[in-house]
Amino acid sequence: MTLAAETVPVQVKGVTKRFRQGDASVEALKNLSLTVGRGDFVAVMGASGSGKSTLLHVIAGLTPPDQGEVRVDGENLTDMPDRRLTLFRRQRVGLVFQAFNLIPALTAEDNILLPLLAGGESRSQTEPLLDTLLRRLNLADRRKHKPDALSGGEQQRVAVARALITNPALILADEPTGSLDSVSGQKLCRLLRELCEEQKRTIMLVTHEPAVAVWAKRIVVLKDGRILTEFATADFRDAHALAAHYQDVVGVPAGAEARP
Ligand SMILES: Nc1ncnc2c1ncn2[C@@H]1O[C@H](COP(=O)(O)OP(=O)(O)OP(=O)(O)O)[C@@H](O)[C@H]1O
Ligand SMILES: [Mg+2]
Incomplete structure (x- = not known):
């Protein structure tokens, strides 16, 4: 393995992923290869069922591929022990998925801070970044609310802030604008674009919307x-x-695909 290969944020090589569906087996990914360089911003599009979420889950190390190899920052996820994989994900990858997975008993800001508490960082160290994210995601006046008192779009923005609070080098987002109005959606896209341009963060985002994909x-x-x-x-x-x-x-037509 060369040194140059080690610095590539995402390398997917010949990945195949099969799922059992009753007696049948579905190939969600078929010998797929993809490289994403540092500071790249890739939008993943395609019809429902085309494998977009599976691809992101495989890159996040949440779904092991049946064949092929996945490297993130040069580290081979396919042979990493579970404990290391969890730590790796927590420290290096920001995940925003279709289900927000917020903790109902915690306020918005405590949900956002959760990934940091696991790493033992003090509140004062993280306060400036928390304030910035709350402001940029238009959540400043919702910070003390619990998820059931937040709208779907607000919950989604909390999930985005939680993914960004660790300053991850790699951000994986599955339809992060799905329950946002178009103004909030565009604001989030602008924030992601800035993170990639100013801080060289690598972003992969799944979307059905051309107005979102155009930011990549x-x-x-x-x-x-x-x-x-x-x-x-x-x-x-x-x-x-x-x-x-x-x-x-x-x-x-984009966004009008029939479910298989
Ligand atoms: N856990 C699972 N068990 C069985 N089949 C699965 C599972 N996850 C995905 N699949 C199947 O794999 C294929 C790809 O699914 P995937 O969720 O990656 O599609 P997608 O492109 O994200 O679709 P959508 O736009 O609807 O979110 C589909 O045929 C789906 O039914
Ligand atoms: Mg999906």
């Missing part, structure tokens, strides 16, 4: 567990042009 640097389109195509967002004038191209490659 490149778009990878999945179909039936494989990469169908990829393209740079800079080649498109705006989200409409991008949506038109996406529609051409997948053959259905």
Whole structure:
């Protein structure tokens, strides 16, 4: 293994993932390979069931692949013991998934701070970053509320802040704008873009929305567990042009895919 390979944030090599569904077996990922460089911002698109969430889960080390290899920052997740994998994820990866998994008994700010408490950091060290995230995600006046007193969009923003509080080098987000109104969604996209441009963080984001994907640097389109195509967002004038191209490659209107 070369030194250069060790510094690549994400390397997926020939990954296949099968799930059992009753007597049948579904191949969610089929011999998929993908490299994401430092400071890259990749939007993963594709029809429902194309393998987007599975790909993110495999890169997060939450789902072991059946074949192939996944390296994050040069470390091979496929042969990492569970305890190390948990620690690795907690310290290096920021995860925002479709289910927010907030703890009902904790306030918004305590939910956000949770990943840090596990690492034993003091409150005073983390206060400035907490304040910044609460402000940037428009949660400042909701910080003392518990999840059941927050709207779906607010809960989603709390989950995003929780993913960013550890300053992770790699951010994996599965439809993080799914329950946000378009203004909040665009604000979150701007924040992610800034994290990648100013702080060289690496971001992979799953989305169905061209208006979200357009904030990324490149778009990878999945179909039936494989990469169908990829393209740079800079080649498109705006989200409409991008949506038109996406529609051409997948053959259905963006965001209107039928469930298989
Ligand atoms: N835990 C599981 N058990 C069985 N099958 C699964 C499981 N997770 C995913 N699958 C199957 O793997 C395929 C890919 O699923 P995945 O969740 O990755 O799709 P997706 O692209 O994220 O779809 P969506 O846009 O609907 O979120 C689908 O056929 C799905 O039914
Ligand atoms: Mg999904």
